[in-house]
Amino acid sequence: xxxxxxxxxxxxxxxxxxxxAWVADYHLAAAVSNAGGxxxxxxxxxxxxxxxxxxxxxxxxxxxxxGVNVMLMNPDADNIAKVLVEEGVPVVTTGAGNPxxxxxxxxxxGMKVIPVVASVAMAKMMERAGADAVVAEGTESGGxxxxxxxxxxVPQVVDAVDIPVIAAGGIGDGRGIAAAFMMxxxxxxxxTAFLVTEECNIHEHYKQKVLSAKDIDSKVTGRTTGHPxxxxxxxxxxxxxxxxxxxxxxxxxxxxxxxxxxxxxxxGDTVNGSVMAGQIAGLVKESTTCGVLIQNLMRQMQETxxxxxxxxxxx
Numbered sequence: 399x400x401x402x403x404x405x406x407x408x409x410x411x412x413x414x415x416x417x418x419a420w421v422a423d424y425h426l427a428a429a430v431s432n433a434g435g436x437x438x439x440x441x442x443x444x445x446x447x448x449x450x451x452x453x454x455x456x457x458x459x460x461x462x463x464x465g466v467n468v469m470l471m472n473p474d475a476d477n478i479a480k481v482l483v484e485e486g487v488p489v490v491t492t493g494a495g496n497p498x499x500x501x502x503x504x505x506x507x508g509m510k511v512i513p514v515v516a517s518v519a520m521a522k523m524m525e526r527a528g529a530d531a532v533v534a535e536g537t538e539s540g541g542x543x544x545x546x547x548x549x550x551x552v553p554q555v556v557d558a559v560d561i562p563v564i565a566a567g568g569i570g571d572g573r574g575i576a577a578a579f580m581m582x583x584x585x586x587x588x589x590t591a592f593l594v595t596e597e598c599n600i601h602e603h604y605k606q607k608v609l610s611a612k613d614i615d616s617k618v619t620g621r622t623t624g625h626p627x628x629x630x631x632x633x634x635x636x637x638x639x640x641x642x643x644x645x646x647x648x649x650x651x652x653x654x655x656x657x658x659x660x661x662x663x664x665x666g667d668t669v670n671g672s673v674m675a676g677q678i679a680g681l682v683k684e685s686t687t688c689g690v691l692i693q694n695l696m697r698q699m700q701e702t703x704x705x706x707x708x709x710x711x712x713x
Contacts, residue, residue, distance in 0.1 A: 399696065402562040403585035406530060407489060407510060408463050410434030413575075413692055414533075414564060416589030417467020417491055418541065418674070419443065420663040421600055424452045426688070428459035429597035433689040437464045438491060446477035453485045463488045465512075470495025483507040491533060494542065498527045512564065514587075516544025521555045521563075531562040533587050538568030540590055540628050540676040543618065549581070556582030570678030572698025576706075579699075590676040591695075594685045601666030604673060607632075611679035619655070623648050627655075630673040634658060 401412045413435035415422065419442025427437030437460070439452045449466065456464055466487050468478055471494045479500040482490055490497075490504060493514045497504075504511050505528055513524045514533040521532045534555040536548025544551075548567040556563045565578035566587035578586045592598060594605045607630055617631040619638045629635055638654050655672055662671030686694070 401584040403531060403564060406562060407436055409436050411692055411696055412585035413695060414438065414465075414491075414585055414587040415592050415688075416539075416566070416587050417441070417465070417493075418589050418593075419469065420659050421589075421593065421598065422467070423599060424455040424459065426592065426595070426598050427452075427464050428456050429595070429688040430592065430692070431456075431460045431462040431464045433687075433692045435688075435692050436489065438489075439464070439466045441466055441468050441472065441478055443469065443472050444478075445474045446481045449478050450481045450485060453481070453487060465489030465491055465510075467491045467493060468497070469493055470497060479503070482509065496523070496527075501528045514566070515555070516546065516551070518551075518554050518558045521559050525559045525561050529561060531564060531584075532559065533564040533566050534583070535587070536565075536567030537628075538677040539566055540674040540679075543567075543626050543628050545626075549577075552578065552581045552583055568676060568678050570676070570681040572695045572700070573702045574678070575695060575699040576702040590678050591682055591691060592688065593675065594682055595688045595691055596685060597688050600663045603666035603668045604662050605685065607662075607668045607673050608675050608679050608682055609685065611675065611682070613677075613680040616675070616677045616679065620651065623651060627672070628674065628676065630668075630675050630679060632671075632673060633669045634671065 403412050411434045415430040415438050417438035417440040419440045422440035427439045430437035441449050489510045491512045510530045512531045513529050514535050515521045524532050534552045536551050537543045552565045562584040564585045564587050565583035569586045570591050575586050593608050615630050617635045618626050618628050620626045622642055658672030661667040662673045
């Protein structure tokens with residue numbers, strides 16, 4: 399399948415794996431890239447030495463394009479930006495900030511730069527800064543979120559910029575991919591569906607929490623602080639939302655979630671940890687390899703498009 403994104407990134411399928419902190423390590427990134435998508439290493443809050451090691455281990459397992467997601471609020475972001483150039487990383491995605499100060503060095507190194515955006519204004523800014531594409535991420539996604547839904551955001555971003563747009567947030571199967579293309583996207587970014595793949599090294603308790611999730615299990619904490627985060631409901635979210643409603647201070651609320659993602663991912667504490675997942679978690683019911691998942695996604699997308707052509711054109 400060819401789109402502007404598959405040609406830009408030299409990948410087989412228009413599926414990009416989200417750069418989830420503590421989750422998206424070299425095992426997952428390599429597996430997704432080997433399966434024809436674009437695997438992404440999640441730098442999160444890690445230091446530059448860790449990111450360099452992850453890049454080199456990915457290269458040992460994979461000779462196809464892959465990327466690194468840089469959280470720009472990371473105190474070591476400057477050093478990580480240099481490591482990406484030194485290691486010849488083909489693609490970088492960014493979040494939690496403006497990557498403009500790194501753009502010149504990244505582009506000079508031949509890297510494809512794809513910021514994650516949650517608004518039309520940010521998409522336009524990133525295009526002016528020299529971004530090769532943008533990920534328009536709706537509020538349905540897991541982790542740190544914006545306010546606009548994917549269905550509302552993606553077509554507005556597509557209309558606003560000339561660079562390719564990747565849709566993200568609330569996409570969990572081939573039907574969602576087909577819908578993203580109908581809105582003008584050239585690829586999708588998915589995170590939650592990859593959480594339960596065999597190559598994803600998160601704790602089994604985390605995987606089972608996602609696999610057993612229902613449509614009503616998604617909760618957003620931190621709206622009053624200006625830093626909303628989507629997770630699956632548990633004891634931590636109930637306590638957080640209770641205290642948030644009572645007017646707890648930012649410091650008090652932050653203590654509740656300090657180290658919460660690591661608790662869930664590494665320790666398997668799905669009661670007190672932050673089990674980040676998107677609203678689409680209720681659709682994720684099977685654990686497979688990344689290769690099988692991507693093949694199933696592409697098959698279902700093609701079937702959806704064909705079935706709807708028959709339905710609406712009476713073919």
